[in-house]
Amino acid sequence: MSATLVGSLYGVATLLLMFSGMPIAFALGGVAVAFMYFFMPGASLDTVTQNVYEEMASITLLSIPLFILKGAAIGKSRAGADLYGAIHAWMHRIPGGLGIANVFACAVFAAMAGSSPATCSAIGSAGIPEMRMRGYSPGFAAGIIAAGGTLGILLPPSITMILFAVAAEQSLGRLFLAGIFPGLLLVALFSAYAVWKFKREYAAALATWHGGGHKSAYLDEMTLTFAEKTRLLPRVMPFVILLTGVMVALYGGYATPSETAGLGGILALVLIASIYGMWRPRDLAPILASTIRESTMLMFIIGMSLLYSYVMSYLQISQSAAQWIVGMHLSKWVLLTAILVLVVVLGFFLPPVSIILMTAPIILPPLKAAGFDLVWFGVVMTIVMEMGLIHPPVGLNIFVIKNVAPDIPLKDVLWGVMPFVGLMILAVVLLCLFPGIAVWLPDAVMGAKTV
Amino acid sequence: MSHAAPPEAALDPTGPGLLARTARLMAWINKAVMGLSMLAIVAAALILTGSVVLRYFLKIPTDWQDEAAVFLLVGLTFMCGAAVQAGRGHIGIQALAGLLPAGVNRLRLLVCDAASGGFCAFFSWKSWTLFHEALADGQTTSSSWGPPLWIPYGLMATGMTLLSLQIVLQVAAALAAWRRP
Amino acid sequence: HAAAPVDLKISHQFPGGTLTEGDFRDRLCRVFAAEVEKRTNGALKGTVFPGSSLMKTNAQFSALRKGALDMSLYPLSYAGGEVPEVNIGLMPGVVTNYEQGTAWKSAPVGKVLADLLMDKGIKIVSWIWQAGGVAGRSTPLVEPADAKGMKVRGGSREMDMVLKAAGAAVISLPSNEIYAAMQTGALDAAMTSSTSLISFRLEEVAKTLTTGRGKAYWFMLEPLLISRSIFEGLPKDMQDVIMTVGAEMEKFGTEAAKVDDQDVARIYAKAGAQVSDLSADTVKRWQDIARETAWKDYAARSDSCAKILKLAEQAL
Ligand code: NA
Numbered sequence: 052m053s054a055t056l057v058g059s060l061y062g063v064a065t066l067l068l069m070f071s072g073m074p075i076a077f078a079l080g081g082v083a084v085a086f087m088y089f090f091m092p093g094a095s096l097d098t099v100t101q102n103v104y105e106e107m108a109s110i111t112l113l114s115i116p117l118f119i120l121k122g123a124a125i126g127k128s129r130a131g132a133d134l135y136g137a138i139h140a141w142m143h144r145i146p147g148g149l150g151i152a153n154v155f156a157c158a159v160f161a162a163m164a165g166s167s168p169a170t171c172s173a174i175g176s177a178g179i180p181e182m183r184m185r186g187y188s189p190g191f192a193a194g195i196i197a198a199g200g201t202l203g204i205l206l207p208p209s210i211t212m213i214l215f216a217v218a219a220e221q222s223l224g225r226l227f228l229a230g231i232f233p234g235l236l237l238v239a240l241f242s243a244y245a246v247w248k249f250k251r252e253y254a255a256a257l258a259t260w261h262g263g264g265h266k267s268a269y270l271d272e273m274t275l276t277f278a279e280k281t282r283l284l285p286r287v288m289p290f291v292i293l294l295t296g297v298m299v300a301l302y303g304g305y306a307t308p309s310e311t312a313g314l315g316g317i318l319a320l321v322l323i324a325s326i327y328g329m330w331r332p333r334d335l336a337p338i339l340a341s342t343i344r345e346s347t348m349l350m351f352i353i354g355m356s357l358l359y360s361y362v363m364s365y366l367q368i369s370q371s372a373a374q375w376i377v378g379m380h381l382s383k384w385v386l387l388t389a390i391l392v393l394v395v396v397l398g399f400f401l402p403p404v405s406i407i408l409m410t411a412p413i414i415l416p417p418l419k420a421a422g423f424d425l426v427w428f429g430v431v432m433t434i435v436m437e438m439g440l441i442h443p444p445v446g447l448n449i450f451v452i453k454n455v456a457p458d459i460p461l462k463d464v465l466w467g468v469m470p471f472v473g474l475m476i477l478a479v480v481l482l483c484l485f486p487g488i489a490v491w492l493p494d495a496v497m498g499a500k501t502v
Numbered sequence: 503m504s505h506a507a508p509p510e511a512a513l514d515p516t517g518p519g520l521l522a523r524t525a526r527l528m529a530w531i532n533k534a535v536m537g538l539s540m541l542a543i544v545a546a547a548l549i550l551t552g553s554v555v556l557r558y559f560l561k562i563p564t565d566w567q568d569e570a571a572v573f574l575l576v577g578l579t580f581m582c583g584a585a586v587q588a589g590r591g592h593i594g595i596q597a598l599a600g601l602l603p604a605g606v607n608r609l610r611l612l613v614c615d616a617a618s619g620g621f622c623a624f625f626s627w628k629s630w631t632l633f634h635e636a637l638a639d640g641q642t643t644s645s646s647w648g649p650p651l652w653i654p655y656g657l658m659a660t661g662m663t664l665l666s667l668q669i670v671l672q673v674a675a676a677l678a679a680w681r682r683p
Numbered sequence: 684h685a686a687a688p689v690d691l692k693i694s695h696q697f698p699g700g701t702l703t704e705g706d707f708r709d710r711l712c713r714v715f716a717a718e719v720e721k722r723t724n725g726a727l728k729g730t731v732f733p734g735s736s737l738m739k740t741n742a743q744f745s746a747l748r749k750g751a752l753d754m755s756l757y758p759l760s761y762a763g764g765e766v767p768e769v770n771i772g773l774m775p776g777v778v779t780n781y782e783q784g785t786a787w788k789s790a791p792v793g794k795v796l797a798d799l800l801m802d803k804g805i806k807i808v809s810w811i812w813q814a815g816g817v818a819g820r821s822t823p824l825v826e827p828a829d830a831k832g833m834k835v836r837g838g839s840r841e842m843d844m845v846l847k848a849a850g851a852a853v854i855s856l857p858s859n860e861i862y863a864a865m866q867t868g869a870l871d872a873a874m875t876s877s878t879s880l881i882s883f884r885l886e887e888v889a890k891t892l893t894t895g896r897g898k899a900y901w902f903m904l905e906p907l908l909i910s911r912s913i914f915e916g917l918p919k920d921m922q923d924v925i926m927t928v929g930a931e932m933e934k935f936g937t938e939a940a941k942v943d944d945q946d947v948a949r950i951y952a953k954a955g956a957q958v959s960d961l962s963a964d965t966v967k968r969w970q971d972i973a974r975e976t977a978w979k980d981y982a983a984r985s986d987s988c989a990k991i992l993k994l995a996e997q998a999l
């Protein structure tokens with residue numbers, strides 16, 4: 052059977068199983084095993100568990116639970132509420148101020164974590180309830196966090212950029228630097244949207260209230276004197292200490308990236324113990340339990356999706372698709388568009404790590420031959436893969452949101468993230484028009500690239 | 503993608519009968535595993551933190567910490583699979599749940615659970631084979647620490663077995679609820 | 684009506700390229716596949732899966748044994764946890780130049796190792812050895828005495844033992860985190876093959892390089908392997924083509940490895956790094972430490988390990 056036919060079958064079977072409501076992890080694993088049985092040598096079935104174990108047993112990947120722990124310690128203790136209380140007190144006069152604060156919080160956390168779901172979880176566990184409490188519609192709040200969380204792989208450090216750098220034989224330092232301004236561009240776009248959307252939701256809330264309807268929390272007045280506001284400031288200290296501590300450990304050369312994850316978790320626990328007296332087992336149990344539940348769910352999906360992509364790779368499904376595109380000998384920009392569309396389609400099913408491993412060896416040489424700077428392309432591809440994280444069926448950040456705020460209906464989450472997908476497309480277009488957004492900083496810091 | 507109402511209504515842990523007794527046992531195991539996993543995740547974080555202190559300040563080699571953390575984290579991930587399943591925490595896309603009539607929906611959920619159970623049972627089986635190979639051949643990791651591989655494989659196999667049992671229990675409960683009017 | 688061609692899946696962990704460009708370990712696999720296809724008139728083909736795009740490095744060995752993977756270009760010592768004997772493939776000081784390594788294939792040590800792998804279900808198609816060096820963040824790591832207090836990634840059980848004995852603070856981290864760790868200073872020095880020193884682009888963050896050109900204590904055996912059950916399932920003429928082309932690839936591999944040993948020095952020097960070579964005395968000093976630590980540890984693991992080490996010493 053041709054790779055195209057098997058590939059189509061694989062896609063259809065996956066979609067069917069997923070939309071049947073089967074848990075994503077088991078659906079991915081089940082489809083993979085079934086296709087292994089029918090289309091691969093019998094011995095493959097004996098390697099399933101070792102494959103999954105080897106994929107998961109990497110400290111880089113397993114830093115995700117530790118990053119989630121760090122986020123949960125702040126988000127699920129009074130530290131989170133205090134932090135957001137202070138931010139709100141200072142920023143409530145700015146339309147969408149709290150939303151902007153959340154986008155920035157995601158960006159800051161992204162600078163410490165290499166993965167997007169971890170970023171999403173860390174900020175979302177406190178950020179979503181806080182925004183909803185102050186009137187933000189559930190979909191809007193979920194969208195901000197889901198999209199903000201994707202910055203985890205665009206701003207350094209980033210697991211996927213590390214893989215891309217190795218596959219593309221590009222400088223990791225250059226790639227990390229190239230991600231910074233596009234990351235800030237997305238922060239700016241997301242913030243601008245937050246302001247616009249806030250104004251609309253605020254106006255609608257006002258109209259409802261004036262029309263005799265219920266009074267949204269948007270309309271709650273906050274009158275604090277400057278002295279009162281100043282007294283709130285020390286409450287951001289735990290977060291600032293945590294941030295500084297982790298950044299110094301990571302960028303000061305004290306800790307390796309994975310050690311930083313453990314260090315951040317411990318630092319966060321020590322802070323809530325010393326400042327809020329949360330050290331007893333009954334104080335910590337809820338934080339640890341939610342961390343474990345969420346990371347188990349996530350790691351199961353990641354582990355099984357790696358099994359899924361093993362089968363996909365063996366059957367050469369994505370490789371054939373990439374080869375087919377490359378074989379058409381398209382003109383420069385059509386080739387780029389076709390490849391990015393392929394990445395979007397693969398993003399329906401695969402997490403970014405798998406997309407890079409499978410397609411990079413095939414798509415990179417022709418892109419290079421067509422004259423594209425692969426560092427620039429690495430950034431563009433990362434943004435396109437970020438979209439995959441927030442659109443179904445396999446959108447890791449959406450699953451995180453469903454876990455953090457299970458009561459928000461899927462429909463609301465999806466409508467909430469769509470505008471952000473649009474903004475990411477806009478960012479990609481801007482990067483095509485002005486490649487300097489990505490390559491200016493690495494060129495300035497490391498000198499122009501030698502070929 | 504909302505959490506559908508779990509068909510665990512029949513799983514009244516206070517009630518009489520084999521199903522209820524099994525449910526009680528399973529709930530107890532899940533609770534114990536969860537408690538141990540909480541210690542494990544803190545231990546993993548402490549080990550990595552200690553690693554920084556040992557190497558940077560005391561110049562002591564740190565060649566086992568990463569692996570110890572990996573074992574703890576992989577182990578707890580698999581071991582907690584059942585506890586998460588008990589709370590229907592393995593997320594799926596429940597888009598159809600709202601569209602189907604209640605009876606059909608129950609059938610759909612049952613089929614999904616059965617398929618999930620089948621996959622997990624297969625995975626458990628192959629994990630035990632892997633565990634057995636590692637134990638029989640004395641396999642270790644290839645690092646200088648070189649801890650035996652049967653430890654993580656054993657945790658993976660045990661965890662997946664518990665997860666399979668949890669799903670079987672949920673399927674049994676759904677079938678029991680079905681028989682009752 | 685010809686039978687459908689046999690398609691051998693060839694997996695490896697190194698960056699992917701083309702027949703003529705990129706990491707030589709990837710090129711070697713591609714040239715092998717192309718040659719085999721040519722000589723069997725298309726009856727036997729090969730598909731290369733670079734960059735761990737099929738499965739993780741560690742999973743390959745077991746998959747080969749079970750017949751779930753056809754071929755792999757594999758750093759043999761990675762399987763040391765599964766088959767302790769193969770740790771000889773990255774034993775510091777046991778091979779100190781390419782001539783010694785090349786001689787293994789027909790020497791008793793090679794025969795014993797090949798038989799052992801055959802027993803485990805794997806056949807060696809090409810014997811490829813490769814030298815490696817050290818990239819340092821600030822001070823050069825040339826002599827064992829230099830290692831004292833340095834945070835070094837040795838990258839293998841045996842190398843770590845030697846480094847520890849030399850007083851280094853050995854650190855274990857995934858190879859893809861080396862760049863970032865060296866940039867921040869979490870890592871002072873890293874040892875790896877010349878080719879990987881190039882493809883990881885460590886010259887951007889390293890100030891020093893110790894090359895393995897000419898002679899080295901760091902030599903890695905990364906043979907092209909085939910699953911025994913797959914191999915034995917092929918007709919005799921195909922088996923012959925595989926072994927013939929495999930043997931021809933050995934020359935290709937050694938030449939390319941030597942080119943990379945020179946290139947790495949050129950690239951790092953151009954980036955402003957201080958480049959050092961190893962003297963025969965220095966190699967001997969490392970070897971002496973290895974003899975007392977890693978070699979002893981290895982020989983003590985089993986009788987067959989002791990036997991392999993003894994034969995390897997004879998080949999030295
Ligand atoms: Na990041």
Ligand code: NA
Pocket residue numbers: 398399400401438439440441442443444445446447
């Ligand atoms: Na997706």
